Amino acid sequence: MQPVTPLVEAVETAMVDALRRALPEAGRTEPLVRRSDRADFQANGALALAKQHGRNPRELGAAVAAAIEAPGLISSAEVSGPGFINLDLTSEAIWAQVAARTDSDLLGLGLPLAGKRIIVDYSGPNVAKEMHVGHLRTTIIGDALARLAEALGATMIRQNHLGDWGTQFGMLIQYLNEHPEAEWHHADDADPTANVAALDRLYKQARNVFDADPDFADRARARVVALQSGDEDTRKVWRDLVEVSAEAFDAMYERLGVSLTAADLAGESTYNHLLDNVVEELVAAGIAVESEGALCVFFDDITGPDGNPVPLLLRKADGGYGYAATDLAAIRYRIRDLKADQILYVVDARQALHFKQVFATARRAGWLTDEVEAVHVPFGTVLGPDGKPFKTRSGGTVRLMSLLDEAIAKASEVIGEKNSDADPADLAALAAATGIGAVKYADLSNNRIKDYAFDTDRMVSLTGDTGVYLQYAHTRLASILRMAGKTNGTVDTAAPMSREERALALHLDAYGTNLAESMTEREPHRLCGYLYMLARTFTRFYEANPVLKAETDEIRKNRLGLVRLTRDTLAHGLNLLGIAAPERM
Template sequence: MNIQLFLIKKIKQTFIYAHIPIKYNANVQQSAKQKFGDYQINGIMAIAKQLNTHPYKLATKIANLLKLNDIAYKIEIAKPGFINIFLKPKWIAQQINEILSTSKLGISSVIPQTIIIDYSSPNMAKKMHIGHLRSTIIGDSTARTLSFLGHNIIRVNHIGDWGTQFGMIIAYIKQKKYNNNIYQEINIDKLEEFYTKAKAKYDKDLCFAKTARNYVVKLQNGDKNIREIWKKIIDVTLQENQKIYKRLNVTLTNDHIMGESAYHNMIPKIITDLKNKKLATINSGATVVYLDNLKNKKGKKMGVIIQKKDGSYLYTTTDLACVKYRSETLKADRIIYYIDYRQHQHLNQVWNIAQKAGYIHTHVSLEYHAFGMILDKNKQPFKTRSGKTIKLTELLDEGFKRAQNLISNKKLNMNSTNSKKLAHIISIGAIKYADLSKNRLTDYIFDWNKMLNFEGNTAPYIQYAFTRITSILENSKENKKCLIKEIELKNKQEILLALYILRFEETIITVAKKGIPHILCDYLYKLATIFSSFYECCPILKIKDKTIRHSRLQLSILTAKILKQGLNLLGIEITEKM
């Protein structure tokens, strides 16, 4: 049950009884401290100010009308105008009992939406680097969470596969006559070498630059030989990327690839349509769309070019076709973009044009989920000692080595295969959790020592908490199917753990709504710490009373299930031995 949503509905109903205008909303939050109850109604002071009444008086009126006798043993009014709600342990136990008898940990069903999530988007002809990490794992966690809730998720890995860089690389390959043995000679390292040398040549050699641009035209016009080389470049890059996704436990596959080339045939019709609708005009040979909110320093309208005078298209044109396709063909209700923060203005321009042209249905939610940078200890962009951008393969290899050393130092009794598997699970979990546990809007400092620590808010701490509970359940030697289903909550730590179990749904609803996995990380960490306190204060295996023992075992089972499910939503694996 979503207690927060339940209370919001109850309070909105109470507002009607209290003759508070319907435009005002109840602000229900989990209480920060236990002395303020389990939940707190905030925002009454702001409402009182609008209604020109005293906040304490209004809070008292609301509290007296609030019908929560079935679930709360106390409703407390705190000055200047807060309402604190203390839930009945018996009611909390009833909700836990319901969870035990349902699937999906009691998560309520949703009205399914079609949600498109655009994330990762690595560069072609290059290895993925650390700059792709945040988009990839935050986007994947959001996709997992929304899918778990029951929405129809369309994952999209949008790649730039149609631009100038391909003309440069193909021109270089042709010039160096690599084309004779192209399928044997090209790998990702070669492609990076080709790109670097081709870019240098493109910037200095006008003849080479012209040849490269001509190859782009040939590519887009379907030249068989050029398309063959282009496809090889794409295939080699995607194979390399898929290795990274597999290591990172990311759900993207090649089936989710949608390159710029996929929208190429739509673009001429869009250009014609925008002209017919008087949204696009010709200026100095280029096709331009002027937007009311886009102005230069002098306050004059600026135009967004959608077709150059030589007939070529820009990223804006492709992204316009892309959002049109997602709205009209894929029937999206919500489109979420996890791309570089520098693309925000560009996206807004695309959305503005699309909305003016009627390409996006009015109900569609367009969302840009920004994310900060990964920094080193000096708060500079995280790079190698030589100043180069860190490749993801290098980062993951380093994490694996450090995890292996950690396991070796702990002198765990396991064979080489199991040791390597554990090192993989720990290292990938640590890297992902370190990122996902930070607010995506902020930068964060990459610190190997912190992320691989078994203390504090880290993946190893939560993974270990799961294995600890698994061990408790194994040592109990109880048949889970034979456990008494009725939960009894008498001890303070039992109540606190049960209440926090109930807050799982509230947590993932917030994550799904805002795309902020750090809320889930905070929840899992606190759940693990609360369980630790519960285990210390509430004997499980040694207690003779069967009802109490079974009740505490059920709480332990639920905690383990939520830790496992929560980590899964983050794309982090668990292990039963650690």
């Protein structure tokens, strides 16, 4: 089915024509059509054009306004201020738009990214470690971007770059071998993350022994070698660790409502067999050079405090590969084998320099070409409610699960007050939906790049710009549709249109444009802002314009059409953010 052309594009087309008629000598013109608070739209293009051609901007604006030929679309065009053209649309055109989107598949959005293969690398927790607050943003933002790209038609390849390799596993495996009494497979059968929690504790014990006992340290190092050289007994334990950890991650993603599955796992170990070849290729090309016993890539414009170039370290002096080698193997694989058009790395802003080096190296090697877009999608740090780095009272790392538990508990408290007679099971489900939704919305609605304070009290607040507000708006929409029962769903384009109906319909029509912007900027907070505005615009409509009790049948039908489209748009948007859209609250 054909996508529905947004009104703003139809207006732009009309304005380009008008500009051309008013000023034929102007070549390509930008009409600069925007929403306006004094009309449906405003066109600012005449202003710049007048300047270029030495014309009086107000006069040219008037000429352009007079040259508009779009009778079914534009009902009035007036010059204002220095040369803005204020445009009002016919209510017929706006109603027709509502009708077209309602009748269309996918809200008339179409699939602008169809045919694109996009990789999103996100989450990346560590095997044998609990997920903590540091994994929150990459997981939530990455998932939202993946859902967004998918909705726009892209072929999505999610890559969960698990931390499943490294010297620490030698230490842990050796410790486990020496302490068979340290049972961790059934730490708590009711809690799928308990095994990993147990492993996390055992790892810390192993670390202590490693630091205190040189003999154990030697045995641990030997175990690293055994693991790397493929010793079967050692690999068996390692695989066990990976598998149990993956189960815990699955449980976490399930709880969080994140779309990652076992099929998306592509940990560091995935690239082990490629490392020799990748590094050889870089050496052969003269890109990687030896320095102080290590194998490095240098860059002219990247220097350290001493003024010397800072290398990207591929292979350490002890012969072991660093994570840079893994990242290079991964990017080569993603381009050559996965055929990615776009690779998004949703990783902490502090790794900006690292990615700059990796991308530059891949470009020099000829792997990363102009046809492929590799982008670091950075985000700021999660701070505690006090605005300082987020730590537990004892200064430890905050577990992700306890964070979610806290949010859900607070949501449950707040919701319980409003629904004292509700079924406890329903209440628990609703608390999970709103608590998780609150956490995700709080994260996604802030500009990605800035640090933000994790303040549970504020995020589960029932008032204001929160996930709950959007969910509540959705339940009201759903409630109206429930009570309306079956309707024949036709919208009468000749019907009158109230101010609130107009505002809502125009905003609905801009959804696809917003999705496209959110994607090109990789900024989910734009979508959040849109949805919040949608919910507000709807609520204003709802307060002023009775739907089920509308004055006439015709008005009722049109308003129901608006309600249906609003519900579908809001639900669609919430889904892209990974936030539940409940039917009742």
